[in-house]
Amino acid sequence: MVSIPDYMAAEWEAPIESGPVPESGTNFDVIVVGGGPGGSAAASYAAMAGNRVLLLEKRQFPRDKVCGDAVGGKSLRIVTELGVKPLIEKTPHNRVTGITFSSPGGQQITCSLPLEEIQNKEAGYALPRLQFDYMMFQKATEHVISAGGSVIQNFHVKEVIEEEKQIKGIKGNIRKGKNKGEFIFLAPLTIGAGGFNCPVATAVTKQCHNEPMRDDKHYCEAYREYWVDVEGINTSQEPIEIHFIDGVVPGYWWIFPVGENSEGKVVVNVGIGMVTSELKKRNVKLKSLQKNIIKTNPIFSKKFKSASMIKGSGKAAQLPFGSPRKNPPSFQPRRSAMAGAMCVGDASALVDPFSGEGVGNALLSAKIALKYFDKEKHKDGFPVDLSEEYMKEIWNTLGSELSNSYKLQKMVKKKWLMNWVIGKANKKKELKDLLEQSLSSKEAQEELKSTWKLLRLLLF
Numbered sequence: 527m528v529s530i531p532d533y534m535a536a537e538w539e540a541p542i543e544s545g546p547v548p549e550s551g552t553n554f555d556v557i558v559v560g561g562g563p564g565g566s567a568a569a570s571y572a573a574m575a576g577n578r579v580l581l582l583e584k585r586q587f588p589r590d591k592v593c594g595d596a597v598g599g600k601s602l603r604i605v606t607e608l609g610v611k612p613l614i615e616k617t618p619h620n621r622v623t624g625i626t627f628s629s630p631g632g633q634q635i636t637c638s639l640p641l642e643e644i645q646n647k648e649a650g651y652a653l654p655r656l657q658f659d660y661m662m663f664q665k666a667t668e669h670v671i672s673a674g675g676s677v678i679q680n681f682h683v684k685e686v687i688e689e690e691k692q693i694k695g696i697k698g699n700i701r702k703g704k705n706k707g708e709f710i711f712l713a714p715l716t717i718g719a720g721g722f723n724c725p726v727a728t729a730v731t732k733q734c735h736n737e738p739m740r741d742d743k744h745y746c747e748a749y750r751e752y753w754v755d756v757e758g759i760n761t762s763q764e765p766i767e768i769h770f771i772d773g774v775v776p777g778y779w780w781i782f783p784v785g786e787n788s789e790g791k792v793v794v795n796v797g798i799g800m801v802t803s804e805l806k807k808r809n810v811k812l813k814s815l816q817k818n819i820i821k822t823n824p825i826f827s828k829k830f831k832s833a834s835m836i837k838g839s840g841k842a843a844q845l846p847f848g849s850p851r852k853n854p855p856s857f858q859p860r861r862s863a864m865a866g867a868m869c870v871g872d873a874s875a876l877v878d879p880f881s882g883e884g885v886g887n888a889l890l891s892a893k894i895a896l897k898y899f900d901k902e903k904h905k906d907g908f909p910v911d912l913s914e915e916y917m918k919e920i921w922n923t924l925g926s927e928l929s930n931s932y933k934l935q936k937m938v939k940k941k942w943l944m945n946w947v948i949g950k951a952n953k954k955k956e957l958k959d960l961l962e963q964s965l966s967s968k969e970a971q972e973e974l975k976s977t978w979k980l981l982r983l984l985l986f
């Protein structure tokens with residue numbers, strides 16, 4: 527297990543003091559299950575709106591979270607609103623100003639954002655989730671406690687309390703320490719932010735609506751390790767790398783510089799992800815696939831010749847993609863809310879099916895969800911019609927980008943096409959410029975989504 531790697535500075539090593547544990551049976555305005563980025567953002571927004579919040583997290587911060595560690599530009603507005611941005615900027619991080627892509631044929635292209643545009647535009651960050659999530663949770667704890675709420679770490683939510691299709695609270699336990707025991711907490715609104723296996727999401731989908739929660743065609747497995755001494759990566763400000771290489775497409779292999787260790791060596795997040803149904807079809811293990819690339823790929827074996835993996839950093843996890851379902855039983859991409867509950871982030875399956883990014887959508891969905899709750903109007907329970915409005919707004923906001931990314935995920939399966947696109951972008955300035963601008967500009971990202979514009983750039 528990666529506890530606190532030695533490259534982490536003392537600032538985020540200290541346990542977060544989360545205050546006294548409320549008595550079992552206590553009522554709150556909002557209960558938030560899970561203290562990742564989605565849950566921390568939801569708890570913060572709820573507390574900032576004057577609600578008495580209970581934030582529950584099954585682990586103790588600081589804690590590692592398996593991830594590529596890229597916090598995309600979409601997150602910036604929200605981390606700013608929550609007061610987390612200055613904390614990030616004070617700690618070591620990579621401001622992502624460039625991305626290198628490579629195709630199965632070995633062609634590479636690097637797109638970079640001009641330096642003068644970095645501050646003004648939405649260039650994202652790459653920094654270990656151990657660090658990012660710590661700052662998010664610490665800020666959420668401050669917001670919640672100052673609004674009269676409570677935060678409990680090491681609290682495992684086991685199930686939701688449901689009566690006549692209305693979620694009324696949760697049951698769970700603290701397994702050790704002086705507060706060890708079973709607890710019940712009640713609230714008119716429960717936010718499910720427990721990630722890909724969230725107990726609230728299970729209740730909202732399977733338990734209460736008999737709808738599927740998991741679908742291998744829309745789930746992804748991913749594996750991550752931390753490395754040092756990777757050749758060509760001399761500072762933590764190098765471009766992040768995404769490689770669509772043979773044997774891995776339609777998934778991809780990534781190399782993201784994320785910071786420096788205490789000896790000044792650049793720490794690199796190296797990982798691989800693939801849609802679960804593809805992985806099962808191929809019967810491969812991601813860990814062995816990654817080992818094989820590092821050992822035998824003609825380009826990457828050289829890059830990793832003198833590199834070493836940080837012991838204990840190899841871990842896998844799952845990503846619930848937000849790709850559109852062919853015949854959704856109710857809402858796209860899957861049901862994420864009902865009377866008394868709304869799910870956010872991975873608990874509502876909002877990970878981008880092409881890039882694998884989920885942090886931005888976790889933050890955004892948390893912000894959207896809390897807009898719908900009013901503690902006075904909803905003191906007898908968050909109503910079903912607003913839960914449906916929430917699901918519709920999420921799909922109206924994110925549906926087109928998630929659908930586009932799903933198309934890109936399918937496109938990447940065609941190796942010849944990837945070779946051609948990257949080859950073309952290397953030769954064609956207009957296409958490379960558009961790719962570069964899309965790192966930070968919403969307008970360029972919109973243009974990239976226009977099939978006609980892309981085709982014109984590729985063909986003519």
Ligand SMILES: Cc1cc2nc3c(=O)[nH]c(=O)nc-3n(C[C@H](O)[C@H](O)[C@H](O)COP(=O)(O)OP(=O)(O)OC[C@H]3O[C@@H](n4cnc5c(N)ncnc54)[C@H](O)[C@@H]3O)c2cc1C
Nearest residue numbers: 560562563564584593594596683721748871872883884885
């Ligand atoms: C290998 C990998 C690479 C990835 N790379 C990227 C990337 O580079 N950029 C990006 O944007 N996204 C990436 N993602 C996706 C990203 O990690 C998720 O989308 C993001 O973490 C979602 O945030 P969340 O708050 O919804 O859930 P999580 O981050 O999973 O947080 C859920 C929290 O809930 C807690 N919890 C779970 N169950 C319970 C329970 N029963 N009771 C109490 N607490 C509970 C957990 O301990 C956890 O703290 C990657 C994912 C993987 C697996």
